Each structure stands twice: as structure tokens, then as C-alpha cells.
Amino acid sequence: MTWPIMVILILLSISLIFNALGTIGLHRFPDVYTRLHAATKCTTFGTIFMTFTVMAYSVREYVITEEAKFLNMAVHTLLALVALLVTNPTGAHAIARAAHKMGIKPEKAVRDDLKDSEVN
Amino acid sequence: MKRGKAFISTFLLALFTYLLLTLAAGQSMVEEAPLSHLLWSLEELVLGISVALIVASLTDHILCRKRNYRMLNPVRWIVMLVYTIPLFIEMAKANFDVAYRVITGKIEPAIVKIDPELKTDLGVTFLANSITLTPGTLTVDVDDEESELYIHWIKVGTDPTENIAGRFVKWIRRFAE
Amino acid sequence: MIDLNMYFYGAVGAFGLYIIISAFRVFLGPTVPDRTVGLDTINTLVIASMIGLGAAMWETLFIDIAIVYAILSFVTTLFISKYMEGMEGGEA
Structure with missing residues (x-):
């Protein structure tokens, strides 16, 4: 096994592990805010590593075959990564804000500045 | 000419995205050049410029709404790219x-x-998204007038403004303010 | 020596399993935001599997569709959140 394949497999395993953690956290945490923590951070990180894997893979194929479509694939994957980085945290923020406006309280919370500011 | 600068920035951004998407996707207009299979054909360029013109004429009132063109400075873009390195390290920790x-x-x-004392929309957006992606914190709400952020913190600690935002604010000031 | 494509197919299979596990959160609830979080997770996993399939089949088109899907699912999440803000209580 050569080193490019090792690198690709390591990146792929990191992606699988963190996506698995995000999915488990979705069921282990008690309320919507903590679930968002698990779901957003872990799946975003896992998917970022998936894009890294595909970029490494397509660059390797480009070096071997010298077909331009693999370089095209790497650039498109980079754009997918940018789209993910912009949209995922914003979506999580929208859900958290909507949940708080609906009146769902964070479980076991010791302090809630946002609620206090709305009361005043 | 008030709209001109916004129009040109939108046009260039749209054209740049189009050129990235069609990089290495077809025949080049210069056959003999080295790495010619990576370049664009004449049809692609004409189509890209016309689509970018249409996009720019429809959406130039959305980008640069406050008529502040500080982001045209390329140094800010380079700093923004460098910022992804500390952000990535914090994400790994998270x-x-x-x-x-x-x-x-x-x-x-x-x-x-927390009160990060950032003035621009872009800076607050960057900070809120960075906070969501880093250890144990999640942005819940933004106060538009005061640019204060409400953060859900999974393990509460002392001095929230410094502990949550301190690492990012000095980076974000460099490119967004 | 297994072909590299096979690893990508395996990863996509694992993502499929994760999607099924996340779907339980959509069914179990208990509140509407909980279901939306489950949906958001599924969307991200679908994007990851599309990118993986694109690499396995050498099809750049799949990655284009992943970009469009990312943006569309973001709009969907925003829309559902905006709709939720008007609701009371949250049990549904």
C-alpha cells in the first residue's frame, strides 16, 4: 500500500468516525440545543474531511491519468466545501433561534441571559 | 455611477465562480499552449460573461448594500484565507x-x-458562524442594534466574552472592519 | 489489493446507516425543533454521500448536485425555522 492511498484512507476514516459521533450525539443529548451542538459540529467536521478525501483522491487520479476531469472534480469539491462551511452553522443558528422563540427552555440550564433580556 | 462599483464587484464575483466551476471542463481556445486542457474555450467564456452580466444586473443591490467597498482590498481576502487555519485548529478541538x-x-x-464590539454585519456573521463551529458554544440569537450575541454554552465558565470570542475577534477585526 | 472505489462505496453505505439512525430523531421528536435538527443532520449526510458517490463513479455531476442540494437544504432549514418562530409551546 503506497502512501497516497494511506492518506486517503486515514482521511476517510476520520470522516466516518466524526459523522458517527454526530449521529450518536443526536440521540444521547437531552434537549434541542445540545443536540444541535453534536449535529452541527460533528457532521460538518466529518463532511469537511469527506471533501478532503475526495480532493486528495481526485488529485491522485489526475497525477496518474492526467485527465482534466479529475482536476475539475477537485475544484468542484472545494466549492462544495465552501457552500457547506457557509450554510451549516447558519442553519443551526436559525433552528436555535426559532426554538428559543417558541419557548423551549435549555435543559439543566444554570443561566439564561436571553430570557432575562426579553423580560426586561 | 453610484451603482457602478457594486455592479462591477457582483459581476467579477459571479464570473470568478463561473470560471472556477468550468475550469478544466472542456476544450481550450489555445490548443498548443502548455496545460491547455485546463483552460476555457471561447464559447464558455462568452456564456460566462453574459450570465455574469445578467446576474450582476439583477442582484447588484444585494451585494455591498451599505456602499462600503473595503472588501475590494485583496489583503483582506488573504487574511480571510489565513484565518481558516486557526479556525480549523479550533474546530478540531471542538x-x-x-x-x-x-x-x-x-x-x-x-x-x-457576549459583546464582541464588532461594527460590521460581515464581522458579526463571521464571528457567529465561527462560534457555532468551535468548542462547546452555539449562537442562539443576535441583537442587531447592539451587535451582541447570545451563546448557548455547553459547560458554563467565567468571563464569556473573553473565553468564547477573544480568539476570533482580533482575527476578524483584521479583515472585516 | 481492493480497488479504491470500493472504499468509497463502503463509506457511502456507512453514511446510509447514519441517515437511518438520524431518521429516528425525526420520528421520535419530541418537539418540532428536534425533528428539524434530525432533518438538518440527514441533509449534511446526504451531501457527504453524494460527494463520496461522485468520487467512486468518477462523475463530477454528482458533486455539482451536492452543491445545489447544500444550498437548497439550507433554504429549507431557514424556511422551517421561520415558520416555527410563530408556533407556541413546541409539542407536536
Whole structure:
């Protein structure tokens, strides 16, 4: 096994592990805010590593075959990564804000500045 | 000519995205050049410029709404690219932190208010998204007038403004303010 | 020596399993935001599997569709959140 394949497999395993953690956290945490923590951070990180894997893979194929479509694939994957980085945290923020406006309280919370500011 | 600058920035951004998407996707207009299979054909360029013109004429009132053109400075873009390195390190830490909490279930959440003292929309957006991606913190709400952020903190600690935002604010000031 | 494509197919299979596990959160609830979080997770996993399939089949088109899907699912999440803000209580 050569080193490019090792690198690709390591990146792929990191992606699988963190996506698995995000999915488990979705069921282990008690309320919507903590679930968002698990779901957003872990799946975003896992998917970022998936894009890294595909970029490494397509660059390797480009070096071997010298077909331009693999370089095209790497650039498109980079754009997918940018789209993910912009949209995922914003979506999580929208859900958290909507949940708080609906009146769902964070479980076991010791302090809630946002609620206090709305009361005043 | 008030719209001109916004129009040109939107046009260039749209054209740049189009050229990235069609990089290495077809025949080049210069056959003999080295690496010619990576370049664009004449048809692609004509189509890209016309689509970018249409996009720019429809949406130039959305980009640069405040008529502040500080982001045209390329140094800011380079700093923004460099910023992804500390952000990535913090994201890696965040994920081990969440992994620890998924396995042990130890949480002590609270919603705290922080005041990062950033003035621009872009800076606040960057900070809110960075906070969401880093250890144990999640942006819940933004106060538009005061640019204060409300953060859900999974393990509450002392001095929220410094502990949550301190690492990013000095970076974001460099390119967004 | 297994072909590299096979690893990508395996990863996509694992993502499929994760999607099924996340779907339980959509069914179990208990509140509407909980279901939305489950949906958001599924969307991200679908994007990851599309990118993986694109690499396995050498099809750049799949990655284009992943970009469009990312943006569309973001709009969907925003829309559902905006709709939720008007609701009371949250049990549904």
C-alpha cells in the first residue's frame, strides 16, 4: 500500500468516525440545543474531511491519468466545501433561534441571559 | 455611477465562480499552449460573461448594500484565507470536546450574552458562524442594534466574552472592519 | 489489493446507516425543533454521500448536485425555522 492511498484512507476514516459521533450525539443529548451542538459540529467536521478525501483522491487520479476531469472534480469539491462551511452553522443558528422563540427552555440550564433580556 | 462599483464587484464575483466551476471542463481556445486542457474555450467564456452580466444586473443591490467597498482590498481576502487555519485548529478541538461529552454525558449548559464590539454585519456573521463551529458554544440569537450575541454554552465558565470570542475577534477585526 | 472505489462505496453505505439512525430523531421528536435538527443532520449526510458517490463513479455531476442540494437544504432549514418562530409551546 503506497502512501497516497494511506492518506486517503486515514482521511476517510476520520470522516466516518466524526459523522458517527454526530449521529450518536443526536440521540444521547437531552434537549434541542445540545443536540444541535453534536449535529452541527460533528457532521460538518466529518463532511469537511469527506471533501478532503475526495480532493486528495481526485488529485491522485489526475497525477496518474492526467485527465482534466479529475482536476475539475477537485475544484468542484472545494466549492462544495465552501457552500457547506457557509450554510451549516447558519442553519443551526436559525433552528436555535426559532426554538428559543417558541419557548423551549435549555435543559439543566444554570443561566439564561436571553430570557432575562426579553423580560426586561 | 453610484451603482457602478457594486455592479462591477457582483459581476467579477459571479464570473470568478463561473470560471472556477468550468475550469478544466472542456476544450481550450489555445490548443498548443502548455496545460491547455485546463483552460476555457471561447464559447464558455462568452456564456460566462453574459450570465455574469445578467446576474450582476439583477442582484447588484444585494451585494455591498451599505456602499462600503473595503472588501475590494485583496489583503483582506488573504487574511480571510489565513484565518481558516486557526479556525480549523479550533474546530478540531471542538470535535474532541463534543466527542468527550457524547461519551460521558457531562453537561452544564447556560445561555450567556457576549459583546464582541464588532461594527460590521460581515464581522458579526463571521464571528457567529465561527462560534457555532468551535468548542462547546452555539449562537442562539443576535441583537442587531447592539451587535451582541447570545451563546448557548455547553459547560458554563467565567468571563464569556473573553473565553468564547477573544480568539476570533482580533482575527476578524483584521479583515472585516 | 481492493480497488479504491470500493472504499468509497463502503463509506457511502456507512453514511446510509447514519441517515437511518438520524431518521429516528425525526420520528421520535419530541418537539418540532428536534425533528428539524434530525432533518438538518440527514441533509449534511446526504451531501457527504453524494460527494463520496461522485468520487467512486468518477462523475463530477454528482458533486455539482451536492452543491445545489447544500444550498437548497439550507433554504429549507431557514424556511422551517421561520415558520416555527410563530408556533407556541413546541409539542407536536
